[in-house]
Structure formats: C-alpha cells, structure tokens
Amino acid sequence: MSFLKKIKELLSDTRPPQPDDLVRLKTYPNMEVAAIDKGCLEANGIPAMLENTGENYTPQIKTGVGLVVFYRDYHQARQLLGLN
Numbered sequence: 117m118s119f120l121k122k123i124k125e126l127l128s129d130t131r132p133p134q135p136d137d138l139v140r141l142k143t144y145p146n147m148e149v150a151a152i153d154k155g156c157l158e159a160n161g162i163p164a165m166l167e168n169t170g171e172n173y174t175p176q177i178k179t180g181v182g183l184v185v186f187y188r189d190y191h192q193a194r195q196l197l198g199l200n
Contacts, residue, residue, distance in 0.1 A: 135188035
C-alpha cells in the first residue's frame with residue numbers, strides 16, 4: 117500500500133461504529149438543559165456524559181454542551197428523549 121493511500125485511509129473514518137464508541141446524541145445551548153436529559157437517560161439505565169464545550173468558546177464560535185452516549189445505547193436514548 118502506498119504511503120499516500122495509507123494516509124487517506126487513516127484520515128477518513130469509514131469504519132462502522134463499534135458498541136463502545138462514544139457518539140454525540142444532541143447539542144444543547146447550556147449545561148442545565150443538557151443535565152436534565154442526561155438525568156433522564158441515567159434514570160432509565162443508559163450511561164451518559166456531557167461534553168462541556170460551552171465554556172471553551174470565543175464570542176464568534178459558540179459550540180454548546182454535547183450529550184454523549186455509547187453507540188450501543190444510541191437508538192434507545194433517542195427514543196427516550198423523543199428525538200426520532
């Protein structure tokens with residue numbers, strides 16, 4: 117395999133998600149709203165984490181707070197939160 121082809125392969129994420137991969141379920145404007153949905157998921161047995169990207173921004177680039185779950189729980193989490 118050529119070096120260029122190997123680099124292109126490494127830079128492209130074309131592999132299917134694995135059950136233990138973390139995926140962002142939704143992005144929220146603030147921590148409080150995200151924490152409510154996180155609590156709902158955890159109350160139903162789905163581990164969830166928050167990506168606190170809202171505090172690390174400039175006024176021009178506001179990213180919000182991400183709700184992250186394992187890929188194996190992704191579809192069930194979407195149903196619980198009514199995101200389907």
